[in-house]
Amino acid sequence: SIQVEDDRSGLGIETLRRAIADNLFYLQGKWPEIATLNDFYMALANTVRDRLMPRWLNTIRNYRRSEVRVVAYLSAEFLLGPHLGIKLINLGIEELVRQAVADSGLALEDLLAQEEEPGLGNGGLGRLAACYMESLATLEIPAIGYGIRYEFGIFDQELRDGWQVEVTDKWLQYGNPWEIPRPESAVMVRFGGRTEAYTDDEGAYRVRWIPARVVKGVPYDTPIVGYYVNTTNTLRLWRAEAAESFNFQAFNQGDYYGAVDQKIYSENLTKVLYPNDEPLQGKQLRLEQQYFFVSCALQDMIRLHRGAGGDLRQFHQKFAVQLNDTHPAVAVAELMRLLVDEHRLPWDAAWEVSQSTFGFTNHTLLPEALEKWPLPLFGSLLPRHLEIIYEINQRFLDQARVHFLGDSQKLAQLSLIDESGERYVRMAHLACVGSHAINGVAELHSELLKQTVLKDFYQLWPQKFQNKTNGVTPRRWLLLCNPRLSQLITEHIGTDWVCQLEQLRQLEAYAEDREFQRQWRQIKRAVKQDLADHIQQTLNIAINPDSLFDIQVKRIHEYKRQHLNVLHIITLYNRIRRNPDIDIVPRTFIFGGKAAPGYIMAKLMIKVITSVAEVVNNDPQVCDRIKVVFLPDYNVTNSQPVYPAADLSEQISTAGKEASGTGNMKFSLNGALTIGTLDGANVEIRQAVGAENFFLFGLTIEEVQQLQESGYNPWDYYNRTPDLKEAINLINSGFFSHGNRELFKPLVDSLVYDDPYLLLADYSAYIDCQDTVGQRFRETDTWTRMSILNSARMGYFSSDRAIREYCQDIWHVTPISVQLKP
Numbered sequence: 066s067i068q069v070e071d072d073r074s075g076l077g078i079e080t081l082r083r084a085i086a087d088n089l090f091y092l093q094g095k096w097p098e099i100a101t102l103n104d105f106y107m108a109l110a111n112t113v114r115d116r117l118m119p120r121w122l123n124t125i126r127n128y129r130r131s132e133v134r135v136v137a138y139l140s141a142e143f144l145l146g147p148h149l150g151i152k153l154i155n156l157g158i159e160e161l162v163r164q165a166v167a168d169s170g171l172a173l174e175d176l177l178a179q180e181e182e183p184g185l186g187n188g189g190l191g192r193l194a195a196c197y198m199e200s201l202a203t204l205e206i207p208a209i210g211y212g213i214r215y216e217f218g219i220f221d222q223e224l225r226d227g228w229q230v231e232v233t234d235k236w237l238q239y240g241n242p243w244e245i246p247r248p249e250s251a252v253m254v255r256f257g258g259r260t261e262a263y264t265d266d267e268g269a270y271r272v273r274w275i276p277a278r279v280v281k282g283v284p285y286d287t288p289i290v291g292y293y294v295n296t297t298n299t300l301r302l303w304r305a306e307a308a309e310s311f312n313f314q315a316f317n318q319g320d321y322y323g324a325v326d327q328k329i330y331s332e333n334l335t336k337v338l339y340p341n342d343e344p345l346q347g348k349q350l351r352l353e354q355q356y357f358f359v360s361c362a363l364q365d366m367i368r369l370h371r372g373a374g375g376d377l378r379q380f381h382q383k384f385a386v387q388l389n390d391t392h393p394a395v396a397v398a399e400l401m402r403l404l405v406d407e408h409r410l411p412w413d414a415a416w417e418v419s420q421s422t423f424g425f426t427n428h429t430l431l432p433e434a435l436e437k438w439p440l441p442l443f444g445s446l447l448p449r450h451l452e453i454i455y456e457i458n459q460r461f462l463d464q465a466r467v468h469f470l471g472d473s474q475k476l477a478q479l480s481l482i483d484e485s486g487e488r489y490v491r492m493a494h495l496a497c498v499g500s501h502a503i504n505g506v507a508e509l510h511s512e513l514l515k516q517t518v519l520k521d522f523y524q525l526w527p528q529k530f531q532n533k534t535n536g537v538t539p540r541r542w543l544l545l546c547n548p549r550l551s552q553l554i555t556e557h558i559g560t561d562w563v564c565q566l567e568q569l570r571q572l573e574a575y576a577e578d579r580e581f582q583r584q585w586r587q588i589k590r591a592v593k594q595d596l597a598d599h600i601q602q603t604l605n606i607a608i609n610p611d612s613l614f615d616i617q618v619k620r621i622h623e624y625k626r627q628h629l630n631v632l633h634i635i636t637l638y639n640r641i642r643r644n645p646d647i648d649i650v651p652r653t654f655i656f657g658g659k660a661a662p663g664y665i666m667a668k669l670m671i672k673v674i675t676s677v678a679e680v681v682n683n684d685p686q687v688c689d690r691i692k693v694v695f696l697p698d699y700n701v702t703n704s705q706p707v708y709p710a711a712d713l714s715e716q717i718s719t720a721g722k723e724a725s726g727t728g729n730m731k732f733s734l735n736g737a738l739t740i741g742t743l744d745g746a747n748v749e750i751r752q753a754v755g756a757e758n759f760f761l762f763g764l765t766i767e768e769v770q771q772l773q774e775s776g777y778n779p780w781d782y783y784n785r786t787p788d789l790k791e792a793i794n795l796i797n798s799g800f801f802s803h804g805n806r807e808l809f810k811p812l813v814d815s816l817v818y819d820d821p822y823l824l825l826a827d828y829s830a831y832i833d834c835q836d837t838v839g840q841r842f843r844e845t846d847t848w849t850r851m852s853i854l855n856s857a858r859m860g861y862f863s864s865d866r867a868i869r870e871y872c873q874d875i876w877h878v879t880p881i882s883v884q885l886k887p
């Protein structure tokens with residue numbers, strides 16, 4: 066008898082092919098001959114989704130078991146990237162599906178390319194949250210990610226005449242097969258209004274909050290599949306809807322706008338992601354977004370806990386809640402409101418629970434990125450929370466007063482309320498007071514936190530402070546984005562490295578092996594050729610795959626110093642112009658990254674890159690020895706072919722400014738060598754790969770502080786460094802701007818008169834280091850050995866290692882393997 070597999074779960078190639086055809090017919094409602102590629106993508110996506118459902122529902126069943134402790138990761142951003150590819154890999158069905166799609170007359174690559182990525186984040190912080198969610202599932206840790214389901218994610222970037230132009234990110238226009246709406250789990254969120262004290266039926270003093278507006282929060286669940294495990298955790302993203310989507314009375318009175326204004330107002334709440342990556346905007350809608358998803362999340366957790374028969378006094382034993390920077394920090398006040406006002410726990414008991422529940426991760430030292438809300442705004446939007454924050458502050462300062470013997474200056478510095486001028490609520494302080502653990506994201510950063518922005522808290526609670534150096538998931542950032550290198554690695558050391566990245570160290574044995582070196586080089590060459598073909602097709606720029614691919618991809622920001630990279634390019638260009646026969650190593654400089662729309666200097670940095678590119682790429686004297694490319698719309702999808710293709714990874718931020726970086730890890734993992742400063746995780750990468758396999762340059766954090774204290778005058782460096790002066794003068798002359806001397810004046814002036822990020826001070830060391838890079842690249846075997854050793858020694862920088870540390874030191878949770886019960 067013919068064995069027919071279940072259409073929904075079967076993994077036979079014929080069953081998969083039939084399931085795709087069925088979903089195309091029944092879900093997309095299309096005949097194959099008229100179906101679009103997107104229809105086939107949707108049909109395939111639903112076919113794959115069916116196959117993860119048993120894991121997902123059995124994992125969810127676990128959450129409800131009272132004895133199961135769950136990690137809740139609260140983040141305003143989750144930069145997930147496309148789903149289909151990583152789900153095929155983590156389910157272990159990639160080759161089966163590739164065959165089934167081929168049997169349907171299509172190519173899997175073409176369907177993968179159809180997916181609109183959910184760009185629900187800006188950069189490092191959002192992507193880290195996504196890597197951590199994937200590692201939590203792979204490590205079989207029960208976890209829920211809580212965030213916002215923005216209707217419009219990070220803008221799409223187009224370059225028009227070399228300038229960034231933002232285009233709305235309509236990621237939901239064709240629907241999203243990877244989410245399930247859960248209207249039955251909606252919760253209500255209040256805003257504005259006033260509070261009222263009253264005595265309850267037990268005669269206890271109580272406060273009620275009479276809101277001005279109520280909005281409905283509707284959750285949408287997305288499965289996060291672990292690698293080769295049954296655990297499939299939930300990412301619960303909240304969408305705002307009108308509590309009353311249509312006001313019939315208003316309509317009857319002919320007030321048609323009134324009938325829907327609530328709907329418009331409410332839905333505006335989760336309409337769009339704020340595209341700022343560091344500079345603060347302090348807009349009311351931003352605070353509303355933060356409070357909205359935090360209240361939804363905490364109400365959801367309390368419902369789950371009580372649903373499992375839990376007592377709220379043990380809430381912290383059920384949930385370990387991590388605050389991903391200060392964006393969800395209002396959670397400290399919201400949990401107190403829910404426990405005290407709604408569930409009538411005594412203040413002290415509630416505070417005990419609250420502090421034991423929260424952990425806080427800081428991701429930036431930039432003063433302009435530390436969130437503080439004007440008191441009037443905060444008080445008018447969240448009147449009850451302000452009262453609670455006053456109470457928390459009172460009790461905290463009483464404690465601090467004892468410790469600091471009434472040092473009022475110190476108390477003012479510690480206070481949750483900044484009383485220095487305009488009055489503000491300091492969200493980082495609220496997070497520190499309300500959490501039992503505070504961590505930075507790289508050793509240097511965590512040290513700087515204790516010495517600078519949070520030093521007073523460190524003095525008060527040294528035991529709370531920890532370091533958790535960032536990590537990246539090897540499933541997306543090696544197995545998925547670099548299948549050829551992954552295969553070479555697996556052929557030599559087996560497959561364990563995918564979940565035990567430390568296993569890569571076994572590659573050290575092959576670092577000098579000539580045949581292995583040849584294969585390693587061949588794969589890098591092939592990946593570079595692919596990127597060259599992509600750039601030729603999409604940007605019509607011909608690049609030489611044998612040139613040194615020198616890549617800097619990350620958000621555009623002055624502290625990341627993309628403009629220092631440009632100064633190197635112009636310096637090389639001037640060398641060629643001075644002596645056209647000069648023998649330089651052919652280089653392809655590749656940039657990518659979005660600028661926050663309101664960040665003028667960052668936008669000017671993009672323009673100077675594209676302007677230099679236009680001149681250098683078309684200058685016959687250069688004759689292709691240098692090419693400069695700005696890859697538009699840098700996002701997760703577009704970054705995946707870039708990390709594997711790099712020879713050189715640019716990590717050149719001013720020491721003390723980049724909290725960690727994670728791109729630096731992705732590059733090294735894929736065999737790129739790093740040119741970088743002693744900043745963020747560069748320090749630990751250099752320690753891991755060996756100083757001899759890392760191109761270090763620049764001022765250390767101590768030297769930066771000394772120079773700034775001793776009075777830094779960039780003009781002196783400009784004057785006494787001929788190559789630097791010539792490069793800056795060339796920009797200033799209008800040479801790259803069709804003679805327009807005004808265009809880049811703001812950039813040049815900021816450098817020669819102010820230079821807050823010390824580019825001019827680091828210029829000479831950078832150029833010298835780049836010359837060393839060029840020489841080393843000529844020594845092919847040496848470079849290949851260094852490249853192999855870089856990959857071999859990146860095991861520590863797996864997000865699995867980071868998550869194991871969070872589980873052990875902050876969340877105190879242990880893995881639970883999921884049984885697939887029918």
Ligand SMILES: CCc1ccc([C@H](C)CC(=O)N[C@@H]2O[C@H](CO)[C@@H](O)[C@H](O)[C@H]2O)cc1
Binds near residue numbers: 506
């Ligand atoms: C209020 C606007 C805003 C938005 C985002 C942020 C994030 C904290 C910025 C961010 O993404 N920081 C990056 O976080 C990464 C993950 O830890 C680090 O690797 C980067 O060094 C850090 O810049 C700050 C301020």
